[in-house]
Amino acid sequence: METYIWKPKEPKNIAFVKAVNTWIHLIQVTDNPFIQRCLYKWIDTNNLKIINMDYGNYPTIRLMDFMDDRILCKFISQIIMDILPPCKQTKDKNKILHLLSKACPKRCQIRNLKEIVFQYASTDNETYQFLLEVMKKSIFGAYDHAKVLLCFEARHVFYVMFQFQMQNKDFFLKWFQNNNHQIFIFFCLKEYLCDAIAQVKTVNDFIEEKWNWSIFHEQVVHSMDSTRRILNTIAKREYNLLHKSDWISSAESFLSQISKQHIKLFRTTPSNSYLSKLETMLNKYLITENAPLAINKEISHFFLSVMQRTRDPKVIFQSLLAAGISTDTVHAMYRETFSQTDFRMMEYKDLFIMKEFCRLYELIKHTAIFVLPQHLYKKQKEALINKEQCTANHNHNIGYICFVCKDVKFFLTKFSNSSRHSNKLARGSLRVVVDNDESIFETKKLNFVCGRKPERHVKNSKRKWNDDKKAVSRKIFKEKQRNRLSRQCIATPLQEIDLLGHALQFNNKMMVLCTSCANVCMLDASSYNYSTTLNCQVCFLGKHEKCIKCENVTSCNKVLVFNRKKTRMHQAPMCSSCSGVYALKQPIII
Ligand SMILES: [Zn+2]
Ligand SMILES: [Zn+2]
Ligand SMILES: [Zn+2]
Ligand SMILES: [Zn+2]
Ligand SMILES: [Zn+2]
Known part of the structure; x- marks a missing residue:
């Protein structure tokens, strides 16, 4: 009895007290971490009985899991799409996923965590429950990667805290707000993220290879183990005291030290490739030099046809030689050493050709057509006939994109609160004009070209009388840039795209026809929110x-x-x- 760790004041059931203390003893004497873990889990399952005895009641027969994994498992599948790069920051993101994305090793993200946690937890019960579970997991060391488990003394105190105080949301919010516990929650979220990723080996391997994920994983696991070690020390010291300090606060000064060594694995802004940077620099140079626009359709066509036939960069760069660029320049471009300082040595004509090469190479790398499975094709076809009320072969499925300014001529149906009703009912194409150049009378077919500029209201470039010199020159530059672009747009026929049975990847978007209304929409994870076949979501809202x-x-x-x-x-x-x-x-x- 003297050596017992757990000594309830009025033990109504001696056998149970004996049993619990035997389990604690076994944990102390065994050096097998698996058995320790099992025994701790068993004690956790008995947590309500233990608390009951403390209050002088008979231990009820209720065995209840102390932790609830359901809410934690719910988000594991969404981590790949919504948290790991290249995910997009969207406003209508789920609150919990938003919190988790804050814990990702990107830029320093703890700054406004306090406000967000407070706001989300007070308005959303799911977030509150999630935070409680994540805290339990971390405090108790319930993750597989945890090397330090929480000792019984500390567990006992936290049983009471979680079963009584924390069950009251107002208490939780006050506890969080008054004691600045955001650093602790921050690390709990990080540890959850590490565990979730470790559960999916392929994802783990991939992000390890690409971003050295283990640096982050090791830091988080190591600091959380240290946190549990600190909690254990304090628990052993203060277990029998009546007044206990805020243990988590004591661990937090350590955590805030750790978080100063901030690990940043993912970039927040997408990195531009060498060729796209070169294109921008060339463009700027040619505009400031006032170089006359030199569009050479034959050479562009030649580049494109080479790029469509091979993926070998050596062969593709060789096509520059054929266009009259010197060997030294081509080699420098291939080795990514050709830079702004070399521009002056070149003729405008050659610079134009190089700019065109950069543009086309980037374009071909980021543009693709994917064939959809048969069942989606069938549904799209059905929906298209239904939409157009026409079974004739009228190319209802044809749309256009501009390869020069990357303008998409489809009416994209977007699902948002400010959903544009017009796009839902719109027919035809946006910003397309017919080329009325006289040369078209020679070719039999009318050319559709991009009409983006003539239709646009040039709000941003309008010069105001009170603009300073710098602003004026910047706006003149922008105007020039747009003018040049539109002149190239006009000179380049639009690309015809058949979306029926295809998905088009273009300019970082994936576009498909909705399988239930045949409008063009973006394909992403939310395309399956309303149905098991991909759809625009908009047509499911006012469903008839x-x-x-x-x-x-x-x-x-x-x-x-x-x-x-x-x-x-x-x-x-x-x-x-x-x-x-x-x-x-x-x-x-x-
Ligand atoms: Zn028709
Ligand atoms: Zn265009
Ligand atoms: Zn107007
Ligand atoms: Zn639809
Ligand atoms: Zn009716």
């Missing part, structure tokens, strides 16, 4: 149903009806005019 009374297919309300055939009440769709008529004749009988 068949009215139970007049059988019109329109947007309906759900009303309670009495069904005589089934002899029971249930909900059924009813159009607005019918609901008006039958509103007074309730109950509605069908």
Whole structure:
């Protein structure tokens, strides 16, 4: 009895006290971490009994898991798409995923964590529950990677804290707010992220190879083990004291030291390739030099046809030689050493050719067409016929993109709160003009070209009388740049794209036809939110149903009806005019 660690004041069940202390003893004497872990888990399962005894009650037979993994498992699958790069920061991101993305080793992200945690936890119960579970996991060392487990003394104190105090959201918010616990939560989120990634080996291997993930993983696991070690020390010291200090605060000064050695693995801004940087520099140089625009369609066509036939960069760079660029220059470009200082030695004509080469090479690298599986093709075709009310072969599926300014001529249906209704009903193409150059009378077919500039309202470039000199020259430069671009746009026929049965990857977007309304939409993870076949989401919002009374297919309300055939009440769709008529004749009988 004297050697017992757990000594409840009025032990109503001696056998249970003996059992718990035996488990604690076994943990202390064994050096097998697996057995230690199992025994701790078993004690955790008995946490309610232990607490009950402390309060002088008989231990109830309730065995309950101390931790709830369900909410933690829920987000593992979304980490790849929504947290690891190259994910996009979107405003309508799930709150928990947003918090987790803060814990990612990017730029320093703890700055506004306090406000975000407080705001999310107070408005969203799921976030609050998630934070509690993540804290339990970290404090107790429940992750597989944890080398230091929390000792019984500390566990005992935290059982009470989590089962009573933390169950009250207001208490949690006050605890968090008053004691600045954001650094602790920050590390708990990091540890969760490390564990989640370690669970999927392929992801772990990939990000290890690409970004040296283990640097981050080691730092987090090591600091959390140290945190648990600190908690253990304090727990052993203060276990029998009546007044206990805020243990987590004591560990936090250590954590804030650690977080000063900030690890930044992922870039927050996408890196530009050498060729795209070179293109920008060449463009700037040619504009400031006022070089006359030299568009050589034949050479561009030649470059493109080489690039379409091979992926070998050596062969592709050789095509520059054929276009009359010197061997030294081509080698320097290939070795990525050709730079701004070399521009002066070159003729404008050659610089134009090199700029065109850079543009086309980048374009071909980032543009692709993917063939969709048969079942999606069939659904798209059906939807297209339905949308156009036409079965003839009228190229309803054809759209255009401009390879010069990268303008997409499709009406993209976007799912957002400010959803553009017009795009949902729009037909045809945006900003496309017919080339009325006289030379087209020789070729039999009309050319569609990009008409982006003539239609655009040049809001940003409008010069104001009070602009300073710098602003004026900057705006003149921008105007020139746009003018040149549009002159090249006009001179280049648009690219015809058939989206039926295809997905187009272009300018960092993936575009497909919606399988239920045949509008063009972006393909991403949320494309499956409403259905198992990809869709634009917009057409699922005002989904039409068949009215139970007049059988019109329109947007309906759900009303309670009495069904005589089934002899029971249930909900059924009813159009607005019918609901008006039958509103007074309730109950509605069908
Ligand atoms: Zn038609
Ligand atoms: Zn264009
Ligand atoms: Zn206008
Ligand atoms: Zn749709
Ligand atoms: Zn009706």
